[in-house]
Amino acid sequence: xTLDENATRARLLAxxxxxxxxxxxxPSALDVTRLGPLRLVTFAGGRGFITYQDxxxxxxxxxxxxxxxxxxxxxxLADIERVEWKTRGHDHAPxxxxxxxxxxxxxxxxxxxxxxxxxxxxxxxxxxxGVTLRRVTEEVDVRAMSAMQDAVFGDPVSxxxxxxxxxxxxxxxxxxxxxxEAAGKIVSAGRLEPVRGSLFAGIWGGATxxxxxxxxxxxxxxxxxxxxxxxxxxxxxxxxxxxxxRPILERSGLLAVSSTTPYExxx
Numbered sequence: 257x258t259l260d261e262n263a264t265r266a267r268l269l270a271x272x273x274x275x276x277x278x279x280x281x282x283p284s285a286l287d288v289t290r291l292g293p294l295r296l297v298t299f300a301g302g303r304g305f306i307t308y309q310d311x312x313x314x315x316x317x318x319x320x321x322x323x324x325x326x327x328x329x330x331x332x333l334a335d336i337e338r339v340e341w342k343t344r345g346h347d348h349a350p351x352x353x354x355x356x357x358x359x360x361x362x363x364x365x366x367x368x369x370x371x372x373x374x375x376x377x378x379x380x381x382x383x384x385x386g387v388t389l390r391r392v393t394e395e396v397d398v399r400a401m402s403a404m405q406d407a408v409f410g411d412p413v414s415x416x417x418x419x420x421x422x423x424x425x426x427x428x429x430x431x432x433x434x435x436x437e438a439a440g441k442i443v444s445a446g447r448l449e450p451v452r453g454s455l456f457a458g459i460w461g462g463a464t465x466x467x468x469x470x471x472x473x474x475x476x477x478x479x480x481x482x483x484x485x486x487x488x489x490x491x492x493x494x495x496x497x498x499x500x501x502r503p504i505l506e507r508s509g510l511l512a513v514s515s516t517t518p519y520e521x522x523x
Contacts, residue, residue, distance in 0.1 A: 268371040269513040275454040277309040284424045301416040304330040304339035316351030323355040345515035361519035367496040368512040376509030377482035381472045401445045408463040443468040448481040457485035
């Protein structure tokens with residue numbers, strides 16, 4: 257890694273911590289409660305979410321207490337069914353992994369925090385014959401998109417997830433849903449989420465049916481979202497990327513600046 261790459265990563269990571277690890281991270285929250293450095297967020301659909309800008313230099317004993325108290329907050333809310341604690345690999349968080357496991361949280365697969373210039377993603381991609389891209393806003397399309405993503409991620413099809421997307425479309429300024437279709441069926445999809453008051457937009461929820469992978473569809477969908485972000489005045493793109501999407505974003509010039517691992521608690 258060159259000195260320039262190190263400096264670029266440091267600059268992008270500093271921007272990520274300063275601009276994105278705030279209330280900008282949870283624009284569709286129903287409620288946010290502060291617990292020391294933590295933000296305890298309630299979303300629609302019975303979902304709790306725990307995040308923070310940093311842990312304020314807390315030692316392992318203090319972190320253990322934070323985990324216990326944060327979980328107690330959510331378990332006292334009857335409608336909360338699951339809680340995610342979002343960790344970042346570059347945080348100083350002694351004993352956090354152990355405290356989460358001891359309190360019933362289960363780690364999911366780690367993802368790469370990717371950041372880069374939006375312009376780098378705006379490329380021309382030749383789509384397979386019969387595949388087209390478009391934004392969707394109508395309920396029937398949003399529900400079809402959500403069902404396809406659930407299936408790709410190995411989850412049961414959830415009406416509440418689609419309900420949440422529809423609610424967010426009505427509330428979150430600039431949120432866009434994009435799909436790729438073949439023969440009238442959605443084969444790939446993803447969201448674009450501009451971050452108010454920052455230079456960032458996020459690309460999220462990227463999912464492509466297995467039989468359609470490796471044909472440039474996800475890259476084309478990413479390019480379409482980046483082009484739209486630039487039209488909103490956004491110059492930086494960020495995403496938490498799986499092992500499948502990371503290589504695509506790296507080829508477009510985005511850098512992995514850190515990692516993130518979600519820990520899930522289910523009631």
